[in-house]
Amino acid sequence: MSPESSPELPEPLLSLRDLTITLPGDRATPVRDVSLDVGVGQAHALVGESGAGKTLTARAVLGLLPYGARVTGAVRFAERDIEPGGQRELWGREIGYVPQDALSVLSPVHPVGDQLAASLRSLGGLSMRKARASVVAALDRVGIPDAARRARSYPHEFSGGMRQRAVIALATLHRPRLLVADEPTTALDPLIQDQILGLLAEQRAASEAALLLITHDLPLVSRWADRVTVLHGGAVQEAGPVHHVLTEPKAAYTRRLVAAGRRPQRPTSTENKHDLLLSVRDLTVQYPGRRRGEAAVTAVDKVSFDVARGETLALIGASGSGKSSTAEAVLRLHRAASGSVRFAGRELLGLDDTELRALRPRIQPVFQDPYGSLSPRQRIRAAIAEPLRIQGRWDDTSGPARVAELMRQVGLDPALGARRPYELSGGQCQRVGIARALASEPEVLVLDEPVSGLDPTVRAGVLDLLESLQRELGLGYLFICHDMDVVASFAHRVAVLKDGKIVETMPAKALPTPGERHPYTRELLATACEFA
Incomplete structure (x- = not known):
């Protein structure tokens, strides 16, 4: 499909023509016949569900495709053809890259x-x-x-x-003249999203730089992008100015994508509210100073909350407010300076390694960074089977069927079990992380941004899955998230963290009434509303 012609389209800095990518061993073609232009000073968004080919398209521009990938078609930058491997001389000064996985x-x-x-x-x-x-x-x-x-x-x-x-x-x-940003704000709260995208907009205006933005966040696209290309199944479904594509979508898939994510709000949980699974009191977490004599940094300051059976408590706050540090201390992945963490009536902070190992299957994490939590050398089916093997519950006869069942539960084709993490999109890897956690049949899940890397359609499916599991199994969720719409629709209660302290706890249904909230909560909500 050729890019839509428009008299307003700036001179192309980047042009793709009939780009087709085939990965080794794949019968399907993950990207086929993709054409688009990114004009000088323009922000062009690539959107679509997880696995649509967005990241592979970006990696073809950067010359970062997996080993053995076959590319046909043309990639032109600044009016010259770029041969495979020729992108390296452009890195830094000409082309900058912001990946979804910062640790890569x-x-x-x-x-x-x-x-x-x-x-x-x-x-x-x-x-x-x-x-x-x-x-x-x-x-x-x-x-x-x-x-x-x-x-x-x-x-x-x-x-x-x-x-x-x-x-x-x-x-x-x-x-750089071109910035390729693959989900650059996925891990950021609304306040920092606004700051980062404002910074990128300032850079574009100052140097006429172009931006190729890969994202699943349609409100973000509507505010910050000039044009959008919609991918589905590796092919272009629709392309054009943002205000046309997102407000008057022509393709059936685009209409589904725009409509996704409108989930009804959950009622306040009243069942089992006295059946506490997790009780945290005065939890304090500190990190030592980097140099001798430098004071310790208090990341979590006397935080207290409860999570009951069948309940979801969301922790929200700006990046660096202490959300993940709280989760790591609850999981005993970082030692708390003081306080109490009781799970199913037992004090976790005083358990020795043997006692803690026996209890770990009952409280499981889903991490924010899907790539960092998976071994790059391990195939997906082995990664999902690993908890079963460690816990002594693996059976060579029924084990493979259990792994396939877990993959289907989180919306993954079991055939993907033969791949390694780098061959999956970020959203697919996040679902693998959820499947690994479910393998242990836990009572509490600590969910650290579990859907931040997922597109609206897949995100809705994963949240529906987590709600269904919670109803069936009585799971308790400690849910860390910066997306206020997701929090309002998925959580029962919300605790707001600022500088390591909880400044407010409320029912999730109270979020839409910012006038009655703490000033910091109102600030978070006001910024989030700008993206809606």
Whole structure:
């Protein structure tokens, strides 16, 4: 399909013509005959459900396709054809990249600031002193608090949202002419989404840079993109100006995509409200200072909440507010400084390793970073089977059928079990993480942004699945999320975190009445409404 012609379309900086991608061993073609133009200074969005071919299309532009992938068609940048592998000379100065998975870019063994400084010195020729000053300015510009100190931190010491902001700072250091952003705000709360996309818009305006934006967030597309191309099954379904495609969609698939995600609000949970599964009291989490004599950082400050059987408690707040640190302390993945975490009447913080290992199957996590929680060397079916093997519940006869059943439960074709994580989209990997958690037959799931990487249609299906499992099994959910629409429709109660403290707890049905809320809650809701 050829791109829609328009007299208003700027001169193309990037042109794709009949792009077709075939992966080794695949009978299907994941991307076929895709054509589009990204004009100078233009923001062009690629949208579609998980597995539609959005990320593969972007990787073809970047020259980052999996080994053995076959590409036909033409990729033109700045009026010249780019041969496979020729993109590398354009990285940094000409083309910047923001991936969905921040940890695929950031080295785990070097401070974040050193990694940005290395790029400045390599491509910019700056002295170490000037590079470090520029790094602090870049981190501050993307909203990382106390940038001078955090520049000395390692990626694992950042929240998921802060890691994503650091990657955006890295990608924009040299003001590239084209920025390829694959779900750049998936892990960010509405306040930081607005700041980051505003920053990208400023860069485009200042240098006439173009943006190829891969996302499943249609409200975000309607606000920040100029044009949109809708992909489904690897093929273009519809393309044109955003206000035409999203308000007057012509293709049946586009109409379904636009209509997805309008879920009814859940009633306040009253059943089993006294049957507590998880009870947290005065939980405090601290991280040591990076240097000798530097004071410890308090990430969670005397937080208290309960989760009953059959109930979903959502934790919301800006990136870095302590949501993930709270979840890690509850799961005993990080040692709490003080407080109490009781699960099914037992104190978790005092258990030894043997006791904790016996209890772990009953309280399971689903992590925010789908790629980071899966071994890149392990096939998907082995990753889902791993909890069963570790817990001694694997049977060679019934095990494969159980893995296939779990994959179908989360909307995955069991045939994908033969693939490895890098061969799946981010949304598909997130569903693998949910299947791994369900394999243990838990009583509590700690869900850290479990649907942030999913498109509206798949997200609705996964949330419906989690609701169904909760009703059938009486599961309790500790649900971390920055999407206010998802929180309002999925949670029963909401706790608002700011600077490591809970400033307000309320029924989820009270979210639409911001005038009656804490000022910080009102700020979160006001920004979220701008994207609706």
